[in-house]
Amino acid sequence: MKNVGEAPREELAAGTRFEQKWDHSTRNRVARSILDHGPSTVADLAARLGLTQAAVRRHLDTLVSDRVVEARDKRVYGARGRGRPAKVFALTDCGRDAFDQSYDTLAADALRWIERTAGGGAAGEAAVAAFARDRMETQAESYRRAVEAAAPEERTEALAKALSADGYAATARSAPAPQRGEQLCQHHCPVAHVAEQYPQLCEAETEVFSRLLGTHVQRLATIAHGDGVCTTFIPRNDSTPHGKAPYNRPPRGSAPTHGTRQTTTPTASASTAGRNPA
Incomplete structure (x- = not known):
């Protein structure tokens, strides 16, 4: 009552x-x-x-x-x-x-300067890609340690936890049928606004994921392209041997091949035009 x-x-x-x-x-x-x-x-x-x-x-x-x-x-x-x-x-x-301090504007201006100083055009794009790769390789050192310490079947989850520690709010889950594999989902991207202008940042990240996990990966969606979540598909690779994931770090400052893809390691598939299937 x-x-x-x-x-x-x-x-x-x-x-x-x-x-x-x-x-x-x-x-x-x-x-x-x-x-x-x-x-x-x-x-x-x-x-x-x-x-x-x-x-x-x-x-x-x-x-x-x-x-x-x-x-x-x-x-x-x-x-x-x-x-x-x-x-x-x-x-x-x-x-x-916590307040807007125009870091995005500063970063975009810096990349624009790199692109212009390198001569613009294809040379400028390659210079930005080289910077993106070098930045990501340095950032990936902690990810590599986390992945190598995990069992092969837990590497995607280990990578998600390492990314979350860097502010990416990442999770790992089984991919929806009929795909055989996993999806690495990043629910936040600290550089999304800059990546809208310079997709080389996303491409370098995808390449690093490929080398860390020892298999080709496919970027299905990105926050920078307007999707709600950055989604990367990792196919199930039953042939990957137990032990350390094959990770070959390229020399610092090495120039990328056309399209910023690596050819000496398992290659990351280009971002597709499709949207997040989840």
Whole structure:
């Protein structure tokens, strides 16, 4: 029996969601104010945002717990008065990274400079591909250790976990019938906006996956091309011997063959025009 004055459970849940959303929005305003104005005291933030100091402290406690901001002693210039110096709150590196800092624009500009400096055209594309390959080979060292430490049938899963540690939110699963193999799915791509302009980044990644897993792979979909998930098909290769996966790292700075494919190792298939079948 419902007590008099008791709100329905659905209304209570809706109220909780609203409060959480409001809190999150206000917390972002607090962090943004620190970004725009620099290290700030509780009083500074309260005055700028039209909040009580108690409310500001509550949001700051959460931001400090999440390592978005940190408390520091306020720097005093000239003669120092009595009492403890006021605390100011500043963004951490993690908190600063949460805001748009135009890294994508910087990366795209750098690749554009490489392409133009190499002469443009095919030579420029080859220079960008060489950079993409060298970058990916360096990044793949930790992936290689993870894959080589795994049993042959667990290598795709090991690669997915290593990618997730780098922020790619990757998973491995059996491919849908009638395909015989697995799908490596990357639900996030930190360089997706740049890869829209320079697909050499995706191609270099696919080639590395091929060498790490010791078999040809096929890129079915990419976030950079507008798909929801980067999906790579890894066919089942029962002939791969137990032990280490065959991984042959090309010499650093080596020029790619046409289309940036490798011919000395199991070759990654080109990205297809089809979309994610999942």
